[in-house]
């Protein structure tokens with residue numbers, strides 16, 4: 302049995318993603334400070350609505366903050382993962398262009414359109430064309446340090462979203478929530494880091510429980526985007542297909558796929574329910590009742606409940622666990638969690654085809 306304890310266990314982590322996660326508190330502090338310092342050339346009350354444009358690890362930062370504060374947001378907010386901005390985005394829209402690398406073509410296309418529409422733009426990036434293009438246009442840039450995998454920069458991408466929402470008054474003041482989130486992140490690192498042996502480390506134990514199966518993540522409300530983050534991290538780090546969906550919607554379709562005679566896929570399914578103690582009372586009941594319905598049809602069901610007071614802390618509590626689980630699962634599977642060749646190959650091929658020739662509005 303491959304052991305997760307001891308320094309040799311980490312040898313397969315060529316980009317040091319596990320030690321990198323250990324720096325999450327500093328990442329939160331630095332990124333928060335960068336977002337607080339950036340000068341916004343428009344008053345808070347100029348913002349009527351909000352869009353965050355990004356892809357992958359840079360987009361989920363928006364989903365996670367939106368998921369955590371959706372019931373407290375005073376202004377409408379959407380996450381855009383596309384080449385085109387929706388028609389409603391205009392002069393009063395705060396458009397956060399979130400791309401860790403600054404080179405993602407969908408986000409760059411949105412950036413150009415947002416400038417054309419005179420939107421209130423802010424970039425969150427480590428550099429690339431996004432930073433250089435925006436600097437020329439005099440648009441504020443929340444500068445992140447370069448050299449990381451975008452998905453490993455989640456906390457750095459996420460803190461500015463929370464800070465900017467706070468600065469434009471779209472959410473109640475977040476200073477207390479950010480302080481608690483910092484404690485949560487520190488506690489997660491202390492409890493889940495590689496030095497904590499498997500017998501006492503829930504992330505290592507959970508990774509082993511997922512080995513050999515197909516992870517299925519179910520969330521709801523605050524934890525719905527967390528389930529998507531777990532799915533992405535398991536795919537990109539552990540190189541394993543994983544699936545995510547959300548209650549109450551899945552009760553209206555997906556559960557039928559887990560009833561009747563179990564399919565080969567359902568027999569392999571390791572279901573993880575990501576729960577929030579503040580889920581709507583009916584959602585709590587749905588988690589319990591849905592579990593009863595599917596339990597005999599999947600390999601196993603585990604339920605994990607977020608801890609913490611503020612939405613930001615509860616969300617990060619589960620995000621940190623998922624990040625560690627995905628990295629330990631990679632090591633157990635004998636794969637290097639760092640490189641994401643499939644994504645790189647696809648981006649290279651798209652670049653060869655010629656972005657300028659293939660992307661563009663019709664008509």
Ligand code: F6R
Pocket residue numbers: 356357358359360399400401402403404405408450451452453537641644
């Ligand atoms: C890679 C990763 C990807 C990227 C996505 C967009 O670690 O997580 O999902 O986030 O390809 O790239 P960026 O974030 O640089 O805009």
